[in-house]
Amino acid sequence: MSSRSGGVSPHAVHGLVDADREVALLLDIIAATSSGPEVEPMAAAVARMITAATASDVCFVHVLDDTDQSLTLAGATPPFDEQVGRIRMPLGSGVSGWVASHREPVVIVSDKEADPRYVPIAALRGKDFASMASVPMETEPGGLVGVLNVHTIERRDFTPRDIELLLVIGRLIAGALHQARLHRQLSARERAHENFAEQVIAAQESERRRLAGDIHDGISQRLVGLTYRLDAAARAVDDLDQPAAAEQLEKARDLVDLTLAEARSAIGGLRPPVLDDLGLLGGLASLATSIPEVDLDLHLADERLPEHIEVALYRIAQECFQNVVKHSRALVATVTFTVRDGVARLEVVDNGVGFETGPLSSSGGYGMLSMAERAELVGGTLTVRSRPGAGTTVTVSIPVEG
Structure with a gap:
């Protein structure tokens, strides 16, 4: 038995059940659609x-999955609720798949196995139930949302009123289920974006660690060895009393010292060990000591964050401190780091010359664009407030999970 599902109005609920059951049913529908944004x-x-x-x-409530190619069991009465998420069937397969493909209800009163559309699913114990009715759940503009199946142990002749009631309930619920599907898809995309950001930052930091290791194990070690040889050569020249040669060797040693200092600075810039050991608090404090030109007033919360967020905030602070030294001509700056209400916030305020704010891409030497991109990569935002003669405030806010 099949019948068309079109032309059913929610008002058809009235008259299908008595007044008391009608009120109870409407309350149940409201409760169902208010149970939260999750499908299950x-x-x-x-x-x-x-x-x-x-x-x-x-x-059984079978909901169209995010590929729109199959149905997934999303809800069931006990004891079959244990199978939620485990039962999947392609469109066109089984009674539910047929209903989804044809958008028409199906009623099987008895002998389900004889119906060519029926495909037994052992976990749902189809043989335990004599009769079934299956109807599509549809909504506009979402179209097909899923399929509702009801089963009875005893033989039951489902009447047109029964099918109409199922169709009405399905249409009333379909809109909420459609919104739940959209919410699930959006959440999945957000998680994918977060995972991608973490992977990108992890890859960047892995490459920085590799480069830092190469510099330490290669260039730095060779420079240290060269320093020892120059020291020995200088002592030998001193013994031979050759002032000119000694002067050149001393200059060469100065050059080695400078190169070694630059190599160590590069290692620290690629991946500061203090960030691994002490987290963002220690990293920012250490970074501040490398800027003697500005009196930095630090207010730093001792909070550990996910590594990719700590790295992003450290790099933003690093760029911001460099801007203070290179461009602001500030004498004093205040650095504040807090974590409140699920948001990590870093703010750097200086008393420098300031500038006319505009699009970040036009801020040239201030490197604001790179800082904004780092913040956006981890789901955060960066704002800049400044005007000539009034200093500059850079604030980055990044949401963090509890």
Whole structure:
């Protein structure tokens, strides 16, 4: 038996059940659609509601998955709720797949195995139930959302009123389920973006560690060895009393010292060990000591954050401190780091010359664009407030999980 599902109005609920059951049913529908933005809790509430409203023994709510190519069991009455998320069927397969493909209800009163559309699923124990009714859940503009199945242990002749009631409930619930699907897809995209950002930053920092190791194990070690040889050569020249040669050797040693200092600075810039050992608090404090030109007033919370966020904030602070030294001509700056209400916030305020703010890409030497990109990569935002003669305030805010 099949019948068309079009032309059903939510008002058709009235008259299908008595007044008391109508009120209870509407309250159940409201509760189901208010159970939260997740698909599974809503589908579970729908299954319980339909079982009670139709006096059936079990209800299965199959929801179209995010590929729109198959149905997933999203809600079921006990004990089949244990199978939620485990049962999947392609469109066109089984009774539910047929209903989804044809957008028409199906009623099987008895002998399900004889129906060519029926495909037994062992986990759902189809043989335990004599009769079933299956209807599509549709909404506009979402189209097909899923399929509702009800089963009874005893033989039951589902009437047109029964099917109409199922269709009405399905249409009333479909909109909320469609919104839940959209919420799930959006959450999945956000998680994918966060994972991608973490992977990008992890790859960058891995490469920085490799370069730092190469500099330390190669260039630095060779320069240290060269320093020892120059020292020995200088002592030998001193013994031979050759002032000119000694002077050249001393200059060469000065050059080696300078190169070694630059190599060590490069290592620290690539991956400061203090960030690994002490976290962002120690990293920012250490970074501040490398800027003697400006009196930095530090207010830093002792909070550990996910590594990719600590790295992003450290790099932003590093760029910001360099801007203070190179461009602001500030004498004093205040650095504040806090974590409150799920948001990590870093603020650097200087009393320098300031500048006319505009698009970050036009801020040239201040490197604001690179800092903004780092903040956005981890889901944060960077704001800049400044005007000529009034100093500059750079604030970065990044949401963090509890």
